[in-house]
Amino acid sequence: MADERVNDRQVTEERQEEATPVSRRAFLRGLAASAAATVATACAPQGEPARPLAAPYNTATPARVLASPQAPATGTPEADSGPPPAGSIPLEQFLMLSTVLTGIPNLDPVVGNVYLQSLQASDEFDVTLADLFQQAGLSSEAPPATIAALEERGIFAGEATKTLADKIIEVWYTGVYTTAEGEPAVATFVDALAWKALHFTKPNSICGSPGFWEKRPEVYGLRS
Amino acid sequence: MAQENADYTADVVIVGAGVAGLLVAWKLAAAGVDVLVLESGPRVNRAEALQNYRSAVAKIPSSPYPSVPYAPRPSVIALEDYYVQVGPDLFKSNYERRVGGTTWHWLGTTLRHLPNDFHINTLYGAGVDWPISYDELEPWYGEAEKAMGVAGDSGEDLGSPRSTPFPLPPLPLTYLDKVLKSALEPIGMRVKLTPQARNSVTYDGRPPCCGNATCVPICPVAAKYDASVHARKAEALGARIVDKAVVHFVEVDTQGRVSGVRFKRPDGSEERATGRIFVIAANAIETPKILLMSRTDALPNGVANSSDAVGRYLMDHPIQLSWALSNEPLFPYRSPLENAGIEQFRDGDFRGERSALRIAVGEDGWSFPGTPPTVLATEVLGEGIRGEALVDELNDRASRQFRFAALIEQMPLAENRVTPAWDQVDAIGIPRPQIDYRLGEFTERGLAEARRLLDRIFDAVGVSFRKHGEEFFGAGHLIGTYRMGDDPASSVVDPQQRSHDHPNLFLLGAGVFPTSGTANPTLTLAALALWAAETIRRDLQAM
Numbered sequence: 001m002a003d004e005r006v007n008d009r010q011v012t013e014e015r016q017e018e019a020t021p022v023s024r025r026a027f028l029r030g031l032a033a034s035a036a037a038t039v040a041t042a043c044a045p046q047g048e049p050a051r052p053l054a055a056p057y058n059t060a061t062p063a064r065v066l067a068s069p070q071a072p073a074t075g076t077p078e079a080d081s082g083p084p085p086a087g088s089i090p091l092e093q094f095l096m097l098s099t100v101l102t103g104i105p106n107l108d109p110v111v112g113n114v115y116l117q118s119l120q121a122s123d124e125f126d127v128t129l130a131d132l133f134q135q136a137g138l139s140s141e142a143p144p145a146t147i148a149a150l151e152e153r154g155i156f157a158g159e160a161t162k163t164l165a166d167k168i169i170e171v172w173y174t175g176v177y178t179t180a181e182g183e184p185a186v187a188t189f190v191d192a193l194a195w196k197a198l199h200f201t202k203p204n205s206i207c208g209s210p211g212f213w214e215k216r217p218e219v220y221g222l223r224s
Numbered sequence: 225m226a227q228e229n230a231d232y233t234a235d236v237v238i239v240g241a242g243v244a245g246l247l248v249a250w251k252l253a254a255a256g257v258d259v260l261v262l263e264s265g266p267r268v269n270r271a272e273a274l275q276n277y278r279s280a281v282a283k284i285p286s287s288p289y290p291s292v293p294y295a296p297r298p299s300v301i302a303l304e305d306y307y308v309q310v311g312p313d314l315f316k317s318n319y320e321r322r323v324g325g326t327t328w329h330w331l332g333t334t335l336r337h338l339p340n341d342f343h344i345n346t347l348y349g350a351g352v353d354w355p356i357s358y359d360e361l362e363p364w365y366g367e368a369e370k371a372m373g374v375a376g377d378s379g380e381d382l383g384s385p386r387s388t389p390f391p392l393p394p395l396p397l398t399y400l401d402k403v404l405k406s407a408l409e410p411i412g413m414r415v416k417l418t419p420q421a422r423n424s425v426t427y428d429g430r431p432p433c434c435g436n437a438t439c440v441p442i443c444p445v446a447a448k449y450d451a452s453v454h455a456r457k458a459e460a461l462g463a464r465i466v467d468k469a470v471v472h473f474v475e476v477d478t479q480g481r482v483s484g485v486r487f488k489r490p491d492g493s494e495e496r497a498t499g500r501i502f503v504i505a506a507n508a509i510e511t512p513k514i515l516l517m518s519r520t521d522a523l524p525n526g527v528a529n530s531s532d533a534v535g536r537y538l539m540d541h542p543i544q545l546s547w548a549l550s551n552e553p554l555f556p557y558r559s560p561l562e563n564a565g566i567e568q569f570r571d572g573d574f575r576g577e578r579s580a581l582r583i584a585v586g587e588d589g590w591s592f593p594g595t596p597p598t599v600l601a602t603e604v605l606g607e608g609i610r611g612e613a614l615v616d617e618l619n620d621r622a623s624r625q626f627r628f629a630a631l632i633e634q635m636p637l638a639e640n641r642v643t644p645a646w647d648q649v650d651a652i653g654i655p656r657p658q659i660d661y662r663l664g665e666f667t668e669r670g671l672a673e674a675r676r677l678l679d680r681i682f683d684a685v686g687v688s689f690r691k692h693g694e695e696f697f698g699a700g701h702l703i704g705t706y707r708m709g710d711d712p713a714s715s716v717v718d719p720q721q722r723s724h725d726h727p728n729l730f731l732l733g734a735g736v737f738p739t740s741g742t743a744n745p746t747l748t749l750a751a752l753a754l755w756a757a758e759t760i761r762r763d764l765q766a767m
Binding site: 146147148156170173175176184186190195198199201204207208209211212213215216217 | 277279597
């Protein structure tokens, strides 16, 4: 219960922040706040009244919706006893690369590790993650911070780097990665960025509040 | 031969723990009747089912409910894994085999039939008449609405006169519904709130809908009615529900009375249940399959089948799915998946030439056609749009997605048929359902009319993109394989849903419908089940 109260405060703060048409900065803050939330408040237990959120865009989703993301059998880099495979990068660097590519900070490291393992095990790319990290200039003293900076560095001009970079964006947006067996699998559904990016609603399978669909959303962040 | 087991003896034995079977179990248990329910599939844990949905790559109606080898079921993306499809068209509707049945993944729409739906042969020269009238069924509609918790606007004329108000106040129209309502009024099309078995307020210990927007395939908070409600209620009143009990044979004694049913366990072992009255409510695919599998020298056509109508006249509400991008944002993905509809094409003199239809307003963006936000993100990224532009583009397109499902009445055709595929059996040796199916000309014309109407709608709303699905979709409505009628030569059950051939056998579900009408079938089959429960109670007293 204590955790729920903490979470209530977070939700309240988010509401205050987002009471006006959402800016990109507010959107990013909202993402960070909801990623930090650790308790599912959105869905009441069966038989109890749902506890509504005042605004649909405050998702307050659990940080980990799938209790156990289907991580490849190789486990985390830290758990491996042998040296990392050639061309691999540590999770910290993968998250740094992912943040620049998606434009979203504070990405979930547990889900990120699933994507990292999946991409490193794949043989469908002509460049390695280490190559991409290097070419993106992320190991330099003044690493790029935006997608535009990556474009300037030609990441999306070359087919090989573009393919891998777009794949990184895609896994974060869809929540779907490729298993060691080559099958698609879901690492997270409600924390997939495609849902989190929608300013006018919350992810499917998460409560909004009774009747919130009746009105045009006050905050929708569409291009004016 | 299987042993008789006292654990499996009751006054009333019900095969199938779906909404029909469980409503009967509940009503009879409340009247002090000893009831045993046999369900082929397992029980459902809602939290696990929700987890299954979220972790499924393909979000389809059966995602939360994995198929089990002893009670396999069809899937909309693997239509020939369980069904043995003869054609010429694919039968595209599926169901669940679970305690609670297909109401686990149903949408929750609870329209009543129209009075004229019961007499389309007399009125229009098409199809057949029902042996009952709307007026006879009307009180039972009210009972079913109370049992399931239907929210609706009692002041709205939906063409089905009511003697009682809806038990729950209406859910509100969505923003999208209201925009459509205004846009379509000038062309004479009326968007009306859809009655639904979905809580608008706390009711029966369940919370109001909070817009999870996953009614199909699962409501995370149980605001949507599912028949697990009546599983719990029936068990609390003393009814016994045995899951993983796959009935495959109905025994009939020399007097023509049903004396028992045989069922298999997941390990293939055989059991037998006995009772005084038997109810089979296993849906319009599994019920006829069980009856037809129960053939003997005395009953070479199977049980309850002196008419040769068992398994015939299979119907659905084939769907014309059409989707578009409106010029202005409509903000879908926030509400019950279908919350309003256009109901004015459900009846008229045209029914002598083509099928009636209703148009349901989709509130789930392009999820049904297969482009929910996650898929949309991949599409937009594929166009080279990244960073902030990707976020903007996703919001722009997702907020303008909308779709309609036009549900088309289907005429009963004798050759549309379910039979056991004797040489193609499941993991415990039970034949899979073989299906002969074609849409028929009435339905084809109805689909064409739907496309014409939907073009008018898109023109009136203003869209930058439109698409009519080239293939029809299934509605998940399994109708008409053990039709009711007055004549034992042409129907399977009488107007009380009692077998013409076997006086202690009742067959329940939408399989008894002589015609499909355009209303989603669950409310009507629930009303009929409650009516049958009263008949069964009286029959027991008279025994």
